[in-house]
Amino acid sequence: IEAYEMSMKGTSFLMAVWQYPIMFDYLPVFRFAKVLHLSKMDGWNLNPCSSQPCPPNAQCHRLMNDRHRFVCLCRPDF
Secondary structure (H helix, E strand, C coil), rough: EEEECCCCCCCCCEEEEEECCCCCCCCCEEEEEEECCCCCCCCCCCCCCCCCHHHHHEEEEECEEEEEEEEEEECCCC
């Protein structure tokens, strides 16, 4: 799940990323709900993105729901 903020000029930037497994016990599933929490990451000492694990055309983003994990997302225009 990605959360973006839109500026008054019409540009957007990525605020936060969450990753949750979705278990399909039965089909069809018509909707699901998850409460997401935005929190400051100032107190987190370990940053999994500090070693630059993503390829050149991707950006590393630490997951909000697990401070030890990250996800690589494509840069704009790729």
